[in-house]
Structures are given as structure tokens and as C-alpha cells.
Amino acid sequence: MWSDDVVTPNDESSEPPNRRSLAMAWIAFAVILTIMLCFAGFIAYQHYLREPSRNVIKVNVDHGQTRHVLYLDRGYLKDPDAPPEDYVVLYAAYPSMLPCARNNVPGNHCMHILIAPEHRGTHGEFIVERWRINKDRSDLGPGFDRYVGEEDGYQIYEGLLSQKTGTTIRTRIFNDENGNLVADSYYAEARFLSGIPVRYGSAEGYGTTPREMHIWIKNLLKKLTNEIKQ
Numbered sequence: 001m002w003s004d005d006v007v008t009p010n011d012e013s014s015e016p017p018n019r020r021s022l023a024m025a026w027i028a029f030a031v032i033l034t035i036m037l038c039f040a041g042f043i044a045y046q047h048y049l050r051e052p053s054r055n056v057i058k059v060n061v062d063h064g065q066t067r068h069v070l071y072l073d074r075g076y077l078k079d080p081d082a083p084p085e086d087y088v089v090l091y092a093a094y095p096s097m098l099p100c101a102r103n104n105v106p107g108n109h110c111m112h113i114l115i116a117p118e119h120r121g122t123h124g125e126f127i128v129e130r131w132r133i134n135k136d137r138s139d140l141g142p143g144f145d146r147y148v149g150e151e152d153g154y155q156i157y158e159g160l161l162s163q164k165t166g167t168t169i170r171t172r173i174f175n176d177e178n179g180n181l182v183a184d185s186y187y188a189e190a191r192f193l194s195g196i197p198v199r200y201g202s203a204e205g206y207g208t209t210p211r212e213m214h215i216w217i218k219n220l221l222k223k224l225t226n227e228i229k230q
Contacts, residue, residue: 059088063117066194070115070224075099088115094206097220111201113217119197122190124173124183127157145171154210172210184210192221 057080059070074080076090076099091101093108100110121129127145134140135147145159154172161168171185182190188210189199198221203213 059084061088061115061117061193061196063194063196068193068196068225070221072224073099075101075103076224077101086116086118089113090115092220094201095216097223109201109206111206113201113220114199115196116199117196122181122183122197123185123187123199124171124181124189127171127183128155128173128181131157174210176214182210182214184213188213190214190217192218193225 055074056071057074057077059072061068061070070088072080072090076092078089078091078101090113091099091110092113093100093105094111096105096108098105098108100108104110131145131147134144140146143160145157148156148158150156151172154174157171157173158168159171169185171183173181173183176182176190178191180191180195182188184203186202187199188202189197192198198217200217201213203210206213208216
């Protein structure tokens with residue numbers, strides 16, 4: 001009599017244990033190799049960042065007994081081969097901080113920045129001091145900057161008329177974290193580094209606030225003075 005039992009052969013899709021172990025070993029090796037290659041690439045990139053670029057030049061800015069060294073991509077300067085001056089003029093794109101002296105940066109606005117260690121005072125210091133001395137006089141001319149109150153945490157001074165719009169120029173002034181006066185009107189000016197006067201773009205022209213623009217300039221100068229360490 002024939003049996004109804006069906007004999008099922010071994011499942012050919014199942015791999016022997018040794019073959020599965022070999023496959024797992026290859027996968028582990030591939031993962032470890034990928035991690036090692038990524039780590040080696042990261043180390044090489046960090047080494048590249050520390051290498052001085054041929055496109056970067058050193059610009060010394062002396063202020064009193066202090067020397068600041070700016071590491072500037074040549075693209076920040078209109079004429080990078082010009083002899084050194086007592087001041088530095090550079091062009092940085094807002095908000096990316098990329099150089100834009102000779103090439104526009106898409107989606108950014110190029111800003112003219114003047115670092116002037118020989119300037120004795122800033123625009124804000126001049127306005128506040130002149131108002132302190134003359135505020136009680138009755139013969140002040142129409143172009144004199146007068147203190148008119150506070151707005152959004154800024155001291156507001158009004159004085160000169162804009163030749164472009166015919167409206168009164170308003171200067172917003174505040175104190176930075178070091179107590180220095182920061183002024184923002186048709187241009188902005190503040191002290192950075194060891195107290196060097198720096199003139200830069202007005203916040204209104206770049207769609208931001210004076211405090212935010214001040215922080216941006218501070219970070220830009222920090223980037224330029226720490227970009228390459230020798």
C-alpha cells in the first residue's frame with residue numbers, strides 16, 4: 001500500500017550557517033571601511049582648512065599697542081595688490097559673508113566696510129557729545145542732531161535732511177555689550193576688535209535691525225581674524 005505522506009526536500013533558499021556568517025562578516029567589514037574612509041576624509045578636510053590659501057592675504061591693522069591680523073580672501077578687496085594704508089576697505093556680501101569686491105553673490109547685497117583705526121571717534125559718539133554740550137542753546141541750526149526720545153530700545157536723534165528723499169535723517173543709537181555707542185542712520189558705525197571704529201551698512205538698507213547688523217559685523221570680523229591660524 002502506498003503511503004499518502006509527501007516527502008518535502010530541504011528548502012534550497014535557506015543558506016547554510018557558514019554562508020550566512022560569511023555574508024554578515026562582509027557587511028560588517030563594509031560598514032567599518034565606510035566609517036574609516038569618512039573619518040579619514042574629515043581629518044583631511046580639517047587639515048585643508050588649516051592650510052594657508054594662496055588666495056588669502058594677511059592685512060595688519062594696528063591700534064595703539066595692539067596689532068590685529070586680518071586674513072582676507074582677495075575677493076574682499078578692490079585692489080588686493082595695492083600698498084597698505086592706515087585703514088582697510090573690504091566688501092562682504094550680506095548675509096552670507098562671502099567676498100564680493102569684484103563679483104556679486106546671488107541673493108546677497110554687497111556691503112562696503114571701512115576699518116579705520118586712525119579715527120578718533122565714531123558718528124554716535126560725536127552726535128551724543130555734541131548734543132550734551134549744546135542741548136540748552138536756543139540758536140541751534142536746522143541741521144543739528146537733536147535727541148527726540150526713545151523707540152524700540154534705541155535713542156533717537158533727528159537732524160539733517162536727506163538729499164534723496166527730503167525727509168529728516170533719524171539716527172538710532174544704543175550701547176553694545178562693552179558700553180560703546182553704536183549709531184545707525186544712512187550708514188552705521190561702532191567700535192570693534194580693540195576699540196577700532198568700523199563703518200558699515202545701515203540696517204534699514206539691508207532689511208534688519210541695528211542690533212542684528214551689529215552682531216553680524218562682529219561675527220564677520222571674528223571670522224576674518226580667525227579664519228587661518230598659523
